[in-house]
Amino acid sequence: MAALRALDEAVVSLHLEDARGGEARFFELTFHVGGDDEEIPALDEAEQVGVEGKGRLVEVVREDVLGPVRPSRVAWTGESGYVFEIDLGGYLDTGIFLDHRMTRELVGSMAEGARFLNLFAYTGTATVHAAGGGAASTVTVDLSQTYLSWAERNMKLNGFSGRNHRFVRSDVVRWITEERASKRRYDLIFVDPPTFSNSKAMGKDTWSVQRDHAELLIGVSRLLARGGKAVFSCNLRSFKPDTETLERYGARLTDITADTIPEDFARNPKIHRCYLVERIETS
Known part of the structure; x- marks a missing residue:
């Protein structure tokens, strides 16, 4: 999350573990980073979470599942x-x-x-x-x-x-x-x-x-x-x-x-x- 402080919007791939089935999959997430006093509009299937920095919010929007775990190295x-x-x-x-x-x-x-x-x-x-x-x-x-x-x-x-x-x-x-x-x-x-x-x-x-x-x-x-x-x-x-x-x-x-x-x-x-x-x- 800290790396997003300087970004207005970023699309990243995030590894998430499905706790129900224990299967790890990749999701593509869009992060909208708001300023100190900015209201972030609610979006479907989005969650607002606190991040580093006073009053800053990140809105996480889950996009399509990209597929199973990437090959390990x-x-x-x-x-x-x-x-x-x-x-x-x-x-x-x-x-x-x-x-x-x-x-x-x-x-x-x-x-x-x-x-x-x-x-x-x-x-x-x-x-x-x-x-x-x-x-x-x-x-x-x-x-x-x-x-x-x-x-x-x-x-x-x-x-x-x-x-x-x-x-x-x-x-x-x-x-x-x-x-x-x-x-x-x-x-x-x-x-x-x-x-x-x-x-x-x-x-x-x-x-x-x-x-x-x-x-x-x-x-x-x-x-x-x-x-x-x-x-x-x-x-x-x-x-x-x-x-x-x-x-x-x-x-x-x-x-x-x-x-x-x-x-x-x-x-x-x-x-x-x-x-x-x-x-x-x-x-």
Whole structure:
């Protein structure tokens, strides 16, 4: 979405996963980008969603289905001694976000002996770093079976398998609520949610990281064991944490963004925001 800020109208191909049948297909979408105060007329089968920038709206109009998944161009890449599967043809993204490589290294450095949880796990690259850093166990949670299977392949590529490494397909927010009712707690959690989501698998729910992050992180803090920490990252450049609400409910954020920006992204330090999350005692 952020790439559309400078465009008045763009037609792009977007990879969407059909949650009902599990079949990934390509749709052509037209994006109409409105200004700060511009009203965008309602169109059939269109949805207005918030994007980066005050008051800006994008209207997404679904066009014809272009056909099945484009041919994959599977390759492998190395990072910090690990091997990751990437796809240079079948998706808009390749399976690994380069701006997060220092964040993944941080996760690995904190993982010794930890019960590790990866939320919105994507292709599980952070789970690999945690396992390689000596995590006692890992749980990897994502809504997409496509990405969850990819995460499992990445783990196996690096020699990590077995009962100590679980993969859970679930809506993350709902899963956190259910997990809080259990006795399972985690020493280290990595949470890297999307900026926005309206996946069919979420039903009528939508997700906005600016709107929903406080509730998410309060839930995450309740899954932390005593002394545990979470690493929270997001890519919304205008993101402003609701520290007042978080601290009221016993979650403290420490901004570590500057320590997680690789040198080759230094010219664009707003590429992501990153925080440590800790649970604090409230009176």
